[in-house]
Amino acid sequence: MIAALNYMINNDEPYSLGVILRDHDRGAELEKNDDLDSVNVMVDDHITGRMNHPDDIDFFLYNTDAPALYRIEVRPPEDMDASIAFFNRKRERVIDVNSAGRGRREVYPNFHSDSDFYIAVSSKTGTPLPAGDYILTVTPLRNAENYEREPNNEVSRANSLPGMTVSGYTSYPGDKDYFLLAFNSRINERFEVTGVKGGEIKVSVTDPLGYIIRSVDVRGNSKIVFNETIDKKGYLIVESLSEDYDNPYTIIFGGGK
Structure with missing residues (x-):
């Protein structure tokens, strides 16, 4: 919608509106993806994203057709304190990761899932917003039959x-x-x-x-x-x-x- 400011009109001078259509890079997040109903589906093993406002949370869906272990890592820019949360297929929050600090990668080395799962990336930095992009990587672990299954902390x-x-x-x-x-x-x-x-x-x-x-x-x-x-x-x-x-x-x- 385009409207005149404060009801001021000018019928003599036209305005122009330009629209540029670009191909979307499937390796980059596409806003709006701030909740579980508007997730980006990961089509590769990595995707880049950026914090666009202080309360921004980027949600991603990783599809899998068999039980497996995954190494999940976020490499943030130097000015971002990254935080990761994992949700199962039922959209239940199961694990939170935030232990590395500003500018350091957050890693969860052995996330087990029987089916599709969700990953949420956010920043604990606050304002000003981080200036650079982060990279989220999901790597299936091979030959993981004899590995532990978290959570097993009690x-x-x-x-x-x-x-x-x-x-x-x-x-x-x-x-x-x-x-x-x-x-x-x-x-x-x-x-x-x-x-x-x-x-x-x-x-x-x-x-x-x-x-x-x-x-x-x-x-x-x-x-x-x-x-x-x-x-x-x-x-x-x-x-x-x-x-x-x-x-x-x-x-x-x-x-x-």
């Missing part, structure tokens, strides 16, 4: 062991990963732990009631081997002491008597 959400080997990530500051240890009889089990390159973890074994009976600290990607007696049931807890979102830890079980 006993009630402990993962069952997928086999004789399990790998996981320090997904956020203070992350704890719980795994259920279950055997047919009392056993002296062997644990071979390879730590996180660039990080530090604490690995603990508990009794059937969840009380810790042994803990070891593992710095960097060093390897520690130990045995512990499990009375049919217990829990293995991997706690993040210093995070690294690019490299996993690995624990090999077996050889117990």
Whole structure:
């Protein structure tokens, strides 16, 4: 709509209106995408976006046809404190990520989804608005059958062991990963732990009631081997002491008597 300002008219001088049609770059966000009803669908593994007002939130839909693990990363401009939120197919908010700070990439290394999911990107910077673009990247993880599934940060959400080997990530500051240890009889089990390159973890074994009976600290990607007696049931807890979102830890079980 075009209207005269303050009801002032001029019938002698015409105005002109120009419209330029440009092809949309499918690798860039298209506003308005401020809620779950107006999302941009990601057609590639990455997309660029920009904060256009102080309360701007950019929503994206990632389509998938099978359960998988994904590494999700936002690389912000230097003046943006990026924040990420994940929503499942039912539009339930499941995870929030904001731990890196201004100008630093936000990473969630192992997001598990059985179906399509939504990603929301926002800025905690406030005003003035970030001047540059951010880049959102979603990367499926290959050969992820033996990886942990978040959230597993308490006993009630402990993962069952997928086999004789399990790998996981320090997904956020203070992350704890719980795994259920279950055997047919009392056993002296062997644990071979390879730590996180660039990080530090604490690995603990508990009794059937969840009380810790042994803990070891593992710095960097060093390897520690130990045995512990499990009375049919217990829990293995991997706690993040210093995070690294690019490299996993690995624990090999077996050889117990």
